[in-house]
Amino acid sequence: MTAQTLYEKLWNSHVVTQLGDGEALLYIDRHLVHEVSSPQAFVAMREAGRPLRRPGTHYAVVDHAVPTRSPRADGVRLGTIADAQAAAQIAELEANVAEFAVPYAQLDGPEQGIVHVIGPESGFTLPGTTIVCGDSHTTTHGAFGALAFGIGASEQGTVMAAQSLRQKPARTMRIHLTGTRHPFVFAKDIALAIIGQIGAHGAAGHAVEFTGEVIATMSMAERMTLCNMMIEAGSRVGLIAPDDTTFAYIKGRRLAPKGAQWDQAVAYWRSLASDPGATYDRTVTIDVSALAPQVSWGTTPDQTLPIDGVVPDPAQIADATAARQAEKAIAYMGLTAGQSLDSIAITHAFIGSCTNGRIEDLRAAAGIAYGRKVASGVRAIVVPGSAATRDLAEAEGLDKIFVEAGFEWRLAGCSMCVAMNDDRLAPGERCASTSNRNFEGRQGPGGRTHLMSPAMAAASAISGHIADVRKFLA
Amino acid sequence: MSAQAFTTLSGPAIPMAEDNIDTDIIFPARFLLLTNKAGLGKYAFHDRRYTADGAEVPDYVMNREGWREAPFIVAGANFGSGSSREQAVWAIHGAGVRCVIAPGFGEIFHANCQRNGILPITLPAEQMADVMAAAQAGTGFAVDLETQTLTMGNAAAPIHFDIAPGAKLALLNGWDETAVVLNQYGADITAFERAQRATQPWLYPEDTAA
Ligand code: SF4
Numbered sequence: 001m002t003a004q005t006l007y008e009k010l011w012n013s014h015v016v017t018q019l020g021d022g023e024a025l026l027y028i029d030r031h032l033v034h035e036v037s038s039p040q041a042f043v044a045m046r047e048a049g050r051p052l053r054r055p056g057t058h059y060a061v062v063d064h065a066v067p068t069r070s071p072r073a074d075g076v077r078l079g080t081i082a083d084a085q086a087a088a089q090i091a092e093l094e095a096n097v098a099e100f101a102v103p104y105a106q107l108d109g110p111e112q113g114i115v116h117v118i119g120p121e122s123g124f125t126l127p128g129t130t131i132v133c134g135d136s137h138t139t140t141h142g143a144f145g146a147l148a149f150g151i152g153a154s155e156q157g158t159v160m161a162a163q164s165l166r167q168k169p170a171r172t173m174r175i176h177l178t179g180t181r182h183p184f185v186f187a188k189d190i191a192l193a194i195i196g197q198i199g200a201h202g203a204a205g206h207a208v209e210f211t212g213e214v215i216a217t218m219s220m221a222e223r224m225t226l227c228n229m230m231i232e233a234g235s236r237v238g239l240i241a242p243d244d245t246t247f248a249y250i251k252g253r254r255l256a257p258k259g260a261q262w263d264q265a266v267a268y269w270r271s272l273a274s275d276p277g278a279t280y281d282r283t284v285t286i287d288v289s290a291l292a293p294q295v296s297w298g299t300t301p302d303q304t305l306p307i308d309g310v311v312p313d314p315a316q317i318a319d320a321t322a323a324r325q326a327e328k329a330i331a332y333m334g335l336t337a338g339q340s341l342d343s344i345a346i347t348h349a350f351i352g353s354c355t356n357g358r359i360e361d362l363r364a365a366a367g368i369a370y371g372r373k374v375a376s377g378v379r380a381i382v383v384p385g386s387a388a389t390r391d392l393a394e395a396e397g398l399d400k401i402f403v404e405a406g407f408e409w410r411l412a413g414c415s416m417c418v419a420m421n422d423d424r425l426a427p428g429e430r431c432a433s434t435s436n437r438n439f440e441g442r443q444g445p446g447g448r449t450h451l452m453s454p455a456m457a458a459a460s461a462i463s464g465h466i467a468d469v470r471k472f473l474a
Numbered sequence: 475m476s477a478q479a480f481t482t483l484s485g486p487a488i489p490m491a492e493d494n495i496d497t498d499i500i501f502p503a504r505f506l507l508l509t510n511k512a513g514l515g516k517y518a519f520h521d522r523r524y525t526a527d528g529a530e531v532p533d534y535v536m537n538r539e540g541w542r543e544a545p546f547i548v549a550g551a552n553f554g555s556g557s558s559r560e561q562a563v564w565a566i567h568g569a570g571v572r573c574v575i576a577p578g579f580g581e582i583f584h585a586n587c588q589r590n591g592i593l594p595i596t597l598p599a600e601q602m603a604d605v606m607a608a609a610q611a612g613t614g615f616a617v618d619l620e621t622q623t624l625t626m627g628n629a630a631a632p633i634h635f636d637i638a639p640g641a642k643l644a645l646l647n648g649w650d651e652t653a654v655v656l657n658q659y660g661a662d663i664t665a666f667e668r669a670q671r672a673t674q675p676w677l678y679p680e681d682t683a684a
Contacts, residue, residue, distance in 0.1 A: 025655065036559075089507055162660075
């Protein structure tokens with residue numbers, strides 16, 4: 001048999017039937033559901049009178065529209081939500097999951113959180129599976145060696161009814177990471193550097209697989225950050241072969257296989273790694289040894305530079321389209337060509353999101369915040385990616401470190417990653433953000449976003465401007 | 475969710491000579507709290523089309539004479555990148571757009587177009603320059619999906635474009651893909667599940683649930 005990549009193994013093991021011209025009907029094992037992208041899919045099911053084919057393969061949560069504060073002392077949010085549209089959207093999801101018997105991580109419950117944080121935490125995300133969600137950052141779950149990709153609401157309807165989708169295979173791309181990184185260079189920095197190098201559509205049409213010694217030493221949290229960001233390079237799929245780190249993370253989680261099935265599953269999962277000699281359509285090798293912490297200056301995630309850089313001068317950019325885009329981004333961002341990135345004053349800092357809202361991220365940020373104070377004039381919020389992450393952080397005392405330093409400690413949700421709940425920027429406000437998108441208006445109309453790692457965002461909150469976290473290394 | 479059939483289309487093309495027009499630009503996130511599919515046309519490109527107090531931005535291309543409610547968009551690379559929100563497609567559909575021509579698309583957006591009766595056409599960069607110039611000049615565009623051709627103005631030689639055969643059939647017929655899958659492949663899906671259940675029983679929690 002010819003040597004196969006991880007992607008090819010995942011693809012081949014899920015083909016229900018070939019449809020000709022390279023297309024296949026692909027079986028979908030798991031579907032994550034959130035309140036914003038799913039309503040129209042449930043409407044389609046109801047209108048066509050279709051049942052859910054396998055209700056137990058779906059898992060629903062509310063995350064995008066939920067507030068991350070509660071007026072109640074016990075932190076309960078249900079019944080207190082002031083925004084009528086948000087409340088209605090949450091109520092609609094609750095009615096849908098009740099009607100169609102979909103398992104649901106309810107608001108104020110122990111498993112609520114951002115869809116891409118709770119999937120792995122609950123053991124819903126498993127290697128060797130196909131996972132879809134009406135959400136582009138479904139790439140995150142590829143960190144487990146799952147073929148995970150975002151879909152639209154119409155496709156969600158097809159998955160609900162038929163547990164399968166018509167798909168065309170992607171080309172394959174290997175990103176090989178070598179070297180040893182600076183202790184304050186994180187997966188987020190590597191992701192931003194990759195996107196800066198290959199461009200916001202540099203991986204379009206490709207399923208990306210990460211390999212190399214850097215991956216082997218990464219925690220699952222860092223692997224998830226890396227895969228999460230691949231959609232920002234235009235790829236719908238980011239993959240990492242499952243290994244002992246993966247299995248140790250999954251073991252014992254609520255939905256993980258148990259007993260004899262666990263051993264059987266691990267044996268199968270070990271067979272998923274790309275075969276020696278398997279070929280990729282493209283390979284990019286990046287040495288992370290010389291990498292500095294990264295920060296985005298513009299309005300697409302590839303408009304990113306090392307923290308010791310300056311805002312580019314469009315007049316110096318040879319490519320006319322890139323020059324025009326840079327000019328436009330600089331105007332929107334309210335910057336000046338040649339300005340040092342570490343001098344840009346901020347009004348907000350946001351630590352959270354499905355990219356960087358996990359316990360490891362909160363620990364890194366707390367390590368910088370410890371014993372320091374948020375600069376005056378900066379509003380800094382820390383939003384755990386899930387209720388379970390929040391509980392764990394509180395058990396470790398991280399909440400106290402943040403509050404002591406002047407950060408707000410919030411309840412789990414997407415929060416300021418996306419301007420569709422109470423946490424958003426006003427026009428002209430500028431945020432050091434650990435989220436994944438610096439698009440125009442992403443954090444609120446007219447808001448300005450700089451993407452960076454949690455340690456960098458904490459360092460910036462304390463400095464009052466975008467700051468080089470390496471200067472905080474005691 | 476049956477889509478409209480797509481056969482032929484003609485009219486002017488809105489020029490958007492910019493790369494990476496993402497779905498947050500096409501449909502700002504805050505409007506995602508609406509749960510309807512219909513009536514979203516007024517939100518398409520909202521923050522560029524309207525000022526903060528709701529007035530039209532007069533020089534924005536979609537507000538200019540000749541391009542109001544034009545059925546084509548001609549865009550730069552990576553159009554519809556970013557979020558998976560199908561609202562981006564429902565919104566441009568609501569604004570009258572039925573065909574988008576670009577050198578490349580966000581992949582989820584591309585799939586969403588085909589599910590909703592919008593034809594996404596990918597052309598190589600060499601051809602895009604002429605197409606963009608024609609759109610900017612207000613030239614009339616005509617597309618025929620059956621023959622896979624795009625004609626600009628009175629040009630003698632139409633441009634050929636590629637499309638996956640399955641997507642072409644679905645668009646031409648306005649098929650509801652869920653119904654097609656259920657009707658044609660139901661037995662195959664059942665057979666797949668039987669085989670997978672035997673080798674990966676942990677994927678079938680319904681077998682062990684109390
Ligand atoms: S945290 Fe941001 S990117 Fe992640 S699911 Fe929520 S809105 Fe999407």
